[in-house]
Structure formats: structure tokens, C-alpha cells
Amino acid sequence: MTLKRVIRQTTIESVEGAGHFDAIVVGSGASGGLAAYKMTKAGMRVLVLDAGLVPPLWQRPVSRTLNGLVKLVSNPIALQYLPARVTWKAREWLKLAGRHRQAVQSTCYAWEGLPDGFVDDLDNPYETPDEQSFNWIRTHNIGGRMVVPGHGRQYLRHSESDFSPSDSASPDWPVTLAEMAPWYEEVERLLQLSGQANGSEWVPDSLISNDISPGPAQRAIMHAIQEKWPEARPMLGRFADPLDSMAMAAETGQLACRTGAMAARLLVSGGQRAQGVEFYDKRERRRAKAHAPIVFLCASSFETTRLLLNSRQDGALRQTGAPDGPLGRYIMDHVSVKAEGLMPDRGMARADFDIGNCIYLPRFDLCSATARGTKRGFGVRLYRVPGPGERSYFTAVSDAEMLPNADNRLTIGDQRDRWGIPTLRIDYRLGRDEQYQMRDQ
Template identity: 35%
Template sequence: MADAIVVGSGACGGVAALALAQAGLKVLVLEAGPELSAPRAFGSEPLNSLKRLAALSSGRQTLAAQHPGYWKANPDLYVNEWENPYSTPDGQPFLWTRGRQVGGKSLTWGGITLRLSDSEFAAAERDGHGRSWPIRHADLAPYYERLEALLQIHGRADGLPQLPDPSGAPNPALPLTPAEEHLQRCIRRDLDLPLIPSRGFALRRPSDGPWPRSCSQGGALKAALATGRVQLQSEAVVSHVLVDPRSGRARSVEWIHGRSRQRHCSETPLVVLCASTIESLRLLLHSQEVGGLEEVSGLLGQGLMDHVSASCFFALPEQPAPGATELSGAGSCFIPNTLEQRSFHRGYGLWCGIQRFDPPALLKRSRQAAVGFLIGHGEVLSQPDNRVTLHRERRDTWGLPIAHIDCRWSDNEQRMVRHMQERMQAVVASGGGRIAPLADLFVMPLVEPLVQGSLAMAPGAAPPGYYIHELGGAPMGASETDGVLNPWNQLWRTPNLLVCDGSAWPSAGWQSPTLTSMALSWRACSHAAASLKRGEL
């Protein structure tokens, strides 16, 4: 019997396995999808394009194809939507992007690593909406630092109160392009806005080995397996957690083999859910129905969030040619949240890149122009009506109830998007540029039919789920009436059951959430392992 079971092998599952193994525990990691070799996982062109064509023509991946990341990755890293359905209310879409394989969605992660500040952790104390986190940046700072060092991210100290510096980053920030430096000078002068190099991963190099550090197999999961105390079971589709009715403790995890459909029950004194936000909510809700799980706050499934976004492409005239550039988590820049008073609650940042994806001059409408993009990351308020429930009738291929996702943007998000669009107009105008459709900037006869109907090109905000930053539904709280989880990510009435992915977030912040979820996982699992050894869990 394992000392702990971790459900999910992605970014948070890998960290959970590492923290538990480093504490001396024997760990079983259950992953719903198959284990792929690196060549099979990343694929190659033109085979990836042919597989996309087959998946789209058959209807197996019509939802995943709405996200731009789908078009640059191996489609095998996205689920078969026939086998993994979910439901939404009529006329109210939610784009749930899933990756079921060892490594999960870390294999398609963009690799931006921004810390949350106390402005986000204590936001409710400032504006009165929702609940604040029961922890602060100082509680996560040691784990942020460990992750920044382990993953060897790029970053620099910018000294901004709304964006804590990456003190554990061993690599310097990648340089800005000439056009980005130009825009940096202009918006500082005209708009009093900062523009900083992004923080995160550079593009994978051959010297990195088969797996980049941005994915679980190249980072935390790799280190966890190297301890010799971690066993990985792929194709293990978890059904629910079984709770002892007398003690209230989780005693086992029930799962189904993905191919054989054989059912298994694995006993353990500690369970850690890292299955991804909506999948973990589905497991918790099913555990309530059939596993005896007691959750007393009444908040389970409520408060689902994603980041709301708006985007544009633009051109700046007559910019010096850049040297070697890349578009990546580290190879880009940010105009972060400014903490100013606005007509809406919370804040947003603008992700930016200029001269990082220029095609040959013959394919540019204006050969001397520097082409760029701006994409808003906006915090979405936690609303009880935005929620995940179980469908009463429909089941997936393994006979498990599917998730029903009811989520929509509020007036607050709509006001935020309008502000984003006005700010993007002001930023581009400050640099002397113009916003234009992508087809007006590039000659792209083969690509244009694909992007014309894309949600990324549509005006206004894309539907919830589009940004793939789902959060909330099992929030941490200061008491069992304020949250599903306590400040150590434990269920209040079932303390040996931890939830360590995005579902634990009480509020979303505007920053990319993966690094913070990984830090939460490391902190929670280190605490749980110590408690288990003392016989206190």
C-alpha cells in the first residue's frame, strides 16, 4: 500500500509527488491517460497537421480547435471529445480544454510564471467582493523560490508591488526586441505604464533532452521518479474517493483501467487531487454521491472562474530589425496590472510580443513594419451561479457522470474588457502604430480560412474556458463555512484528502495561475507529509 496517492500527473501532480517523496513517503501517481514517449507526445509536421485534419473532419476535437494553441501542438495531446463529453446550458458555451496523458496539460503549457501578490490574495478586503485567501504571498514565497530554481525559469527583479520579483530565477530575463523597447519608452512617457520582460520558460533546445522543464516529465515528476519512491500508473481513470463513515477519513481511491475497463480500489492514508480544476470538482462531487464524502460549506462546485481576455494585432512603423528572437513564456513582455481605480473590480495585465513571429518580408503587407500582439489577462469574479455540477443522466466512455458547466461573464467582466480594448488602443497609439486584423498585416492565403472563424479573432471577449485558466469550485477558506478546504488545502471534515490544483483558488488574480498552483501543491503536501509522520493526519 502506498503512503499517498496523487491523482493527476501534470504540473501540480508532479510537484505533489516530488514533495511527498522528498519527505520519505511512498507515492502512487494515478494518471487517466497513456504514457507517451517524447517523440510521440510532441509529434512532427506534417503528420500533426494531417492528424488535426482527421480529428476535425470527424468531429473529435471541434472544441479544442477553438484555441490557438491547438494549431501548434500535436493534437494527440487533446482529448477525444466523443469519449470525454461534458454539457453546458443551451446558448452558453464553455470551452473546456483537456489533455489526458502523463504530464497532462503541462505538455501544452505556454510557460509564463508570474507570482501572485498580496493585492490578489487580499482583494476581497479591498473591494468587498467574495472571500480573501486565508494565506498571503509570504506563505508561498519559499515554494515559489524552489520552483523557480528547479524549473530554471528566466526573469528579473522589476521592483513592482503588484508583481513580486522571481527571487529564485537562476536565468536572466530574455532581452526585449527593438520594437518592444520603443513601446516601453512610449507608454512610460505618455501613459505612465510599465512594460517588463516576461518571466518563464524559453523555447526548448536540443540540449534540454527529450522533455522540456516546462512539462512535468522534464521537471517535478522527473525529479519525483528519480527518488525511487514514486510509482506511476497510467490509464487509471479515477471514479471517486471512498471515505470511512465512522472516522471521516479518506481510505481508498476507486479507478478504472482506461482500456480493459477493469475496476480497482487502491487503499492509502493520504489522497491528493491534482486532476485539473473541473476534473477534480467532478471527482469530489461524485465522491459525495457514492463515496460518503462530507462537505459542509455548501460551496463545492460554486465560483468557477477563468480569465477573461481580449486581444488585438498591430503594426509599428519603421522599427530597427531585431536579432535572434523567440516567442515563448520568457520570450515576450508584460504590461502588468497598475492598481489604479477603475469602473470595475479587480485588474488585468496585457501580454505583449512584437517582432517575435514575423514571417518573411514577402508575406508582410508593410515590409518595414514591426508586427505585434496584445492579449489581456483579466481577473474574473467568483460568482456562486458559475458552477460545476454532475449531469443527471449522461456518462462518459467509462460510465462516469459527466460535468455540467454553467458559467457566463458578468457585467463586471464586460466593463473590464471594454477598458482592456481602450487601453490597447492607447498603448498602440502611443507607439505610433495601428491596430488591424491579422489578414491586413500578413499575406496568408492558406491560413486565412482557418483564422477567420476563430474565437481568437472575434471582437469582444471569447467564451469562458477559452483561456484555459479554469479556477475555483473548491476554495480555501479560513473556516469550514467560508471554504471547502482549510488553509493547507485539506477538506475540513476529511483532512487526509487534499485538493492541490486550480479548484482550490478563492479568487483568480490576473496572473497566469500554473506557478501559484504548483507552489500551493508543494506547500500543502510538505505539511501533510509532516502531519502524517507525526500521526496527526
């Protein structure tokens, strides 16, 4: 059975049927889709609730038309034939127009690739303290952020130093690299990763299905990097197309999927056992309930926290998230810096283009003797997208990890979204270490 057919057949009546499902999964992104696939493959009847539902053209004619134009001018194929000045100017103007309903989402570099996949900021508000803004980027769509064009598609394992940081700024993870290794391998086998095994102490080797070598242009770039920074250890990224786990789950015949379902709160028994989920159904324009003895919360970290906090406020969860407890605290974001520009192709064949086939520089911070940021450092990814003529768009992206801080937290704010669900207040700021980290990057 196809996923489209599953979605068509998952009516509100079938969702509300008592005792119909073995498990409910909230969210259909990388984790939710894989959870659904694993359980349906084992013979369990699974319901996936996903918030995504693109409004019809007649309901949002301006935004739907605008979003179509945005996707057109940002398409990698179009970039090869349109003059660079034309595409940059068109994207700039269209992004400006998109701010009417997506003022926050349109600030994301990947927004242009799938505007309809990102939330409508007017329908999905949130609060921040005065003079302390935070851009909450979020998608509501089958597949989550992984299927957004422009996603880097990198799948790198954490190292032992990630699981057990030596800086004592946070406790060790409750699992080790050795314990995670078989789970990494299972996912990597499904993904069919392309890349190389490098023996890096910072990026443990993965299960590689398609062993590839750097092309001539990549070798030249790697050589130039090592000439300038001898301590650098450039490597190819490890990449794959997004795993279509929801379609794989649909093929088992055990999947139900309701789109346009905004999870509002957990249904919990008197013994604090999950019994299901209450959600707002965008099609029926009313609240509904789905029941199952197992519930997987696989929305984004912020959305999952909102669901738990709202469940606590409604009295469903008595012990989770006490006022002085950890729920909602220690929120962390990437400390990211990006540089991009249009440069000569340097001999790279256009037929070789794959957005995931990038160069990665692990722990590039170690190449600087003056780095003052966190001891956890940062890496750099170098991407290339074919441009007009004999030139390409090159992008360097550096991501670093924040340190946990209890004052960076999520609470339930005073606003409600379009569907009457209480929204988040995000209290977040960069600390001194993160500010030093940004300067290092």
C-alpha cells in the same frame, strides 16, 4: 530510473496491491508532479494516477494522422519557412477537420501544438444549459497543460492586493504574501527562472536565476508603449521551461505511475478519512482500486470537483458538498482577449527566440480613465514567434479575473463519459462587471 520505465513497470497488479503505497496523487500536471517529487524525495512510495493515454494508430487512424499534420504546420520552425498564407490556410482547414472528435478542444489556441494531449470531446462529454455554452478546455497527459507547446510559461507571484482584495467582492485568502514567499522561492529555485526584478507593486519580485535585459526590439516596443501610455510600466516576463517533476520523481526510485487511469471516486473510511481511489483503467477496460492513507487531488479544478461530487453521490463523502454548500459553486474563468498579426521583426534576432521571453504590462487598465470593469484590472502579455522572411507573428493576450458568483456552479449531469463515469453540468455566465471588463480590454 526513467519515467518511461516507471510507467512500463506500473502494472495493474502492482497498483491494486494492498498497503503498497504511502500516498496517491491524482493528476501529473504542475501541482501533481511537484507533489509526487516532494514526497518521493522524502522517501515515500507514491502512486500517480494520470488519465492520459493516446490511442494507438490502428484504433484511431484518421485522428492520429490528422493530429500529426496539425503539429507539423504549427511548429515554430515550419512557420519560419512556409509562406504565411499557406500556413494560415492549412491550419484553418486542419482545425476544421479536427472538430469531428475535438469540437471544443480545437477552439483552444494551443490545440495545434499537441492535439493528442487534449481530450476527445466525444469520449468526454459535459452539459451546459440551453443557450449558455462553455468551452471546457482540458488535457489528459503527463505534465498537464504546462507541457503543451504554446503555453506562455510565465511564473508571476500574486501581490498583497491579490491575497487581500480591496473591493470586498470576495473574502481574503487564508494565507498572506509573506507566508507564501518561502514556497514561491522553493518552486522558483527549481524552475531556474529567467527575467528581471522590477520592484513592481503589482508583481512582487521573484527569485531570478538568470538575470536578463530587454533586447533592442523589446526596448523599442517598451519605449513606444510608454510614449503612448505614460502610466504603463512594461517589464519582461518571468519564464522557464516546464519543470520535469515527474522525471525527477522517477529518479528517486519511489514512484509508480499508471497512465490511462480515469479517477471515478474516492475511497473513504467510516471516519471520513481517505483510503484510496477507484478508477477506470483504459488498458484493462475495467474498474480498479488503489489504496493509500494519503490522497492528493491534483487534477484540474473542474475534474477535482467532479471527483468530489461523484464521491458524494456514491455516499462516500457525507459532509463535503452539501446541497447548499460551496462545493461546485463560485467557479471562475479568465476573462481573456487576444489580438495577433504578422509584422516586421523590428531588429529582433531569430537566435534569441524563446516563447516565454515576452513583455508584460501589469495593471494596464490603469492607463485608461474610462475603464468600467472590475477594480482588479488586467494585464497584457506581448509574445513574438518568428515567421517567414523578415517578419514575425506577434500576439497580445489580456487576462482578467472574474468575480466569484454562487450561481456559477458545477453539478453532476445526466450523461456519462465513455468509461461510465458521471459527467459535469456547467452552469456559467459572465456578469455585468466581466462584460465591462471585456470592453475595457
